[in-house]
Amino acid sequence: MKVLLSGNEAISRGAYEANVSVATAYPGTPSTEILETIRQYPEIKAQWAPNEKVALEVAIGASLGGARSLVAMKHVGLNVAADPFLTLSYTGVGGGLVLVSADDPGMHSSQNEQDNRHYARLAKVPLLEPANSQEAKDFVGIALQISEQFDTPVMLRTTTRISHSKSLVELGERRWSAQVPFEKDPAKWVMVPAHAKFRHLFVEARLEDLAEWIWRSGLNTYEFNDRSIGIITSGVAYQYVKEALPEASILKLGIAYPLCPKQIRIFANEVEKLYVVEELDPFLEEQIRMLGIEVIGKEIIPKTGELSTEIVRKAFYPEDYELFTDRPKPLPKRPPVLCAGCPHRASIYGLKRLGIRVTGDIGCYTLGALPPLSGIDSCVCMGASIGMAEGLTLADPKYAGNTVAVIGDSTFLHTGIQGLLDAVYNKARITVVILDNRTTAMTGHQDHPGTGVTLSGERTKAVNLSKLVEALGVEFVAVVDPLNQEKFKATVEEALAFDGPAVVISRHPCILKVRKKQDPYYIDPAQCTGCHACIQIGCPAISVAGCHNAINQASCIGCGLCVQICPEGAIKKVGEASA
Amino acid sequence: MPKVTNIALVGVGGQGIILAGKVLAQAAVNAGFDVKLAEIHGMAQRGGSVITQVRFGEQVFAPTFGNGTADYLVAFERLEALRHLPLLAEQGVLLLSDTLLQPITTATGMAAYPRNIIEQLKEKCPRFASFSAEYAAEKLGNPKVANILMLGILSTYLSDIPETAWQEALDQLIPEKYLAINKEAFATGVGLAAQQNEVAG
Numbered sequence: 159m160k161v162l163l164s165g166n167e168a169i170s171r172g173a174y175e176a177n178v179s180v181a182t183a184y185p186g187t188p189s190t191e192i193l194e195t196i197r198q199y200p201e202i203k204a205q206w207a208p209n210e211k212v213a214l215e216v217a218i219g220a221s222l223g224g225a226r227s228l229v230a231m232k233h234v235g236l237n238v239a240a241d242p243f244l245t246l247s248y249t250g251v252g253g254g255l256v257l258v259s260a261d262d263p264g265m266h267s268s269q270n271e272q273d274n275r276h277y278a279r280l281a282k283v284p285l286l287e288p289a290n291s292q293e294a295k296d297f298v299g300i301a302l303q304i305s306e307q308f309d310t311p312v313m314l315r316t317t318t319r320i321s322h323s324k325s326l327v328e329l330g331e332r333r334w335s336a337q338v339p340f341e342k343d344p345a346k347w348v349m350v351p352a353h354a355k356f357r358h359l360f361v362e363a364r365l366e367d368l369a370e371w372i373w374r375s376g377l378n379t380y381e382f383n384d385r386s387i388g389i390i391t392s393g394v395a396y397q398y399v400k401e402a403l404p405e406a407s408i409l410k411l412g413i414a415y416p417l418c419p420k421q422i423r424i425f426a427n428e429v430e431k432l433y434v435v436e437e438l439d440p441f442l443e444e445q446i447r448m449l450g451i452e453v454i455g456k457e458i459i460p461k462t463g464e465l466s467t468e469i470v471r472k473a474f475y476p477e478d479y480e481l482f483t484d485r486p487k488p489l490p491k492r493p494p495v496l497c498a499g500c501p502h503r504a505s506i507y508g509l510k511r512l513g514i515r516v517t518g519d520i521g522c523y524t525l526g527a528l529p530p531l532s533g534i535d536s537c538v539c540m541g542a543s544i545g546m547a548e549g550l551t552l553a554d555p556k557y558a559g560n561t562v563a564v565i566g567d568s569t570f571l572h573t574g575i576q577g578l579l580d581a582v583y584n585k586a587r588i589t590v591v592i593l594d595n596r597t598t599a600m601t602g603h604q605d606h607p608g609t610g611v612t613l614s615g616e617r618t619k620a621v622n623l624s625k626l627v628e629a630l631g632v633e634f635v636a637v638v639d640p641l642n643q644e645k646f647k648a649t650v651e652e653a654l655a656f657d658g659p660a661v662v663i664s665r666h667p668c669i670l671k672v673r674k675k676q677d678p679y680y681i682d683p684a685q686c687t688g689c690h691a692c693i694q695i696g697c698p699a700i701s702v703a704g705c706h707n708a709i710n711q712a713s714c715i716g717c718g719l720c721v722q723i724c725p726e727g728a729i730k731k732v733g734e735a736s737a
Numbered sequence: 738m739p740k741v742t743n744i745a746l747v748g749v750g751g752q753g754i755i756l757a758g759k760v761l762a763q764a765a766v767n768a769g770f771d772v773k774l775a776e777i778h779g780m781a782q783r784g785g786s787v788i789t790q791v792r793f794g795e796q797v798f799a800p801t802f803g804n805g806t807a808d809y810l811v812a813f814e815r816l817e818a819l820r821h822l823p824l825l826a827e828q829g830v831l832l833l834s835d836t837l838l839q840p841i842t843t844a845t846g847m848a849a850y851p852r853n854i855i856e857q858l859k860e861k862c863p864r865f866a867s868f869s870a871e872y873a874a875e876k877l878g879n880p881k882v883a884n885i886l887m888l889g890i891l892s893t894y895l896s897d898i899p900e901t902a903w904q905e906a907l908d909q910l911i912p913e914k915y916l917a918i919n920k921e922a923f924a925t926g927v928g929l930a931a932q933q934n935e936v937a938g
């Protein structure tokens with residue numbers, strides 16, 4: 159039977175069918191649904207890790223114990239997991255191990271669009287790139303076979319269009335595979351220089367064996383048509399090529415690293431002009447050129463953003479598009495916003511009123527950097543806010559006692575703890591505001607070590623944030639509800655004045671999690687002077703209406719932040735008598 | 738190449754566009770087609786502009802399609818209809834659930850919400866029909882089922898997908914307790930489409 163599955167759902171199914179028994183991840187778009195759907199299979203022990211490095215290390219341990227394991231992350235997650243990943247290449251595996259890296263060309267929801275195919279080359283491990291959901295499912299099983307046959311971790315790389323597009327998939331049964339029990343083998347598993355030296359030789363030989371094996375693997379396929387144009391491509395780019403250039407000859411790579419030089423040469427010899435169509439970096443192109451083969455790639459295909467049928471067609475037939483040059487008038491943008499009632503709005507607005515520097519982190523609250531709130535000054539990567547706040551105070555002492563790092567609860571537990579440890583160790587005069595909304599909201603409300611619930615929904619110990627930061631040596635720790643603006647402001651001021659690193663836990667549950675709607679508010683036009691102070695909080699329920707402002711009763715959830723901001727007392731609860 | 742039908746569903750995060758896309762794609766599968774559906778998760782859900790693309794035919798390659806190639810554009814908000822209008826093919830059909838939702842940029846006065854959107858849509862698109870879908874859905878008891886109501890309207894244009902394929906898709910994807918109202922919404926959409934003649938440009 160064929161069913162419609164997203165690439166992510168297909169990967170989960172592939173893991174199930176290929177007898178995976180351990181799956182780990184830290185959420186991150188576009189990879190999150192892999193673990194969220196894998197938990198439906200009771201045969202697989204699936205769990206969230208606090209970050210990608212730990213997720214991979216748990217998977218490595220499972221592999222050491224002979225289990226087939228899968229670990230999933232978004233592209234930047236592999237930066238965090240790079241340390242174990244690069245040495246895992248040396249140790250190789252016990253049970254098969256597949257690492258899914260979900261890249262985000264076009265940055266639909268990411269801070270950069272790095273091309274993770276380079277990691278396969280850096281780690282010298284094979285890289286599979288599915289071009290639709292059927293392949294996404296099948297390649298998991300193939301990756302695990304390769305992993306066990308060649309004693310290597312295997313990278314399965316998707317992009318947003320593979321992970322989040324649905325297409326038809328033929329389902330199969332779960333296939334049994336033998337679990338090799340743990341065997342003490344220090345020369346393989348203990349990577350000290352004396353052992354690693356030999357493993358490096360093994361890694362290099364493995365790559366050559368793989369290149370030879372690819373030749374007969376059937377993973378790369380020729381499609382010969384008109385031979386005037388020959389295109390080497392992989393992943394979703396293959397689909398754009400099929401559509402834009404149905405007449406072209408194609409070498410479709412299912413395994414995009416390592417390349418099989420023999421195969422590339424044969425294809426190059428069969429076609430008049432050789433092209434590479436690939437998203438982002440000239441990854442295939444440069445390697446093909448290194449083989450001494452002439453090829454056209456990034457001269458005509460963009461290096462940034464996603465490709466599309468249109469972009470590929472335009473690259474080959476620019477003359478077709480000359481007509482469409484008139485640019486329509488730009489329309490008002492519709493960026494995402496913090497929800498009505500979001501506690502982050504109260505925290506960010508409260509900090510903005512203090513007129514201080516605010517280093518930011520990644521999560522829903524990053525939206526507080528956009529106008530009209532404009533309350534965050536930086537965003538680099540998860541966990542960066544704390545170290546960066548400290549760095550600011552080093553750059554100029556005037557920032558000491560004047561700088562706040564804002565970081566979400568999930569992000570703090572991901573990679574924020576070490577930053578705070580550094581602040582304590584080096585006596586930084588910064589305040590860290592942990593925006594504790596009791597969930598990983600940005601990626602769709604996943605649990606984390608602070609929520610007391612596991613991926614499978616079981617109750618577990620929830621880390622106590624106050625005790626944790628105290629244990630790190632922080633001597634000022636306060637918990638406050640940001641929706642009480644006066645108290646919030648006073649608490650942060652006290653923290654800023656404290657001689658040493660201070661932590662304010664700004665605690666209020668995510669409004670989408672609790673879904674508790676209180677009576678909405680309205681603006682009394684008789685009292686509203688049109689000062690627009692309430693507009694400055696960027697609440698989607700409040701809009702400019704003529705010379706006054708208005709609150710949309712359907713969207714207002716009655717959080718009461720605007721009431722505390724209106725200087726005229728013009729905002730009132732529906733149903734309460736007006737004064 | 739055999740004909741592929743391209744449909745874009747556009748609107749604002751929270752309007753049920755992802756679900757509508759799934760039902761449409763499943764209906765096409767039930768009708769025996771090859772199908773691809775492309776959606777974007779993540780940031781788009783926080784009240785941002787949202788687009789889902791569905792393609793069906795004998796064989797479909799790319800998950801997405803570009804400007805000037807949509808056979809149908811189903812829009813759940815005026816400004817989003819205008820924003821995505823370039824997707825529509827020359828003879829394409831625009832179906833609008835006529836709602837106005839201020840984006841944060843215009844709600845805060847940083848930009849002005851265009852005044853004459855309906856006129857512009859009529860002028861640029863000869864096959865344009867507009868419906869008070871949320872109003873009709875509210876009368877059924879829940880404005881949120883406007884998404885399925887619009888699919889009912891769309892279904893009357895897609896002669897390749899039989900009624901049974903739609904009903905089956907609803908059965909497969911809508912949770913039991915919301916099924917009745919969604920089926921009602923779908924039927925209401927079918928009825929509305931029959932009443933309304935396309936507004937000629």
Ligand SMILES: Cc1ncc(C[n+]2csc(CCOP(=O)(O)OP(=O)(O)O)c2C)c(N)n1
Nearest residue numbers: 186235520521522566567568569598599600
């Ligand atoms: C290394 C890395 N992993 C994952 C992500 C995806 N991601 C962005 S923010 C975030 C977590 C946000 O949770 P939290 O800090 O609690 O803030 P909230 O969204 O709940 O406000 C995740 C998982 C990322 N950007 N970088």
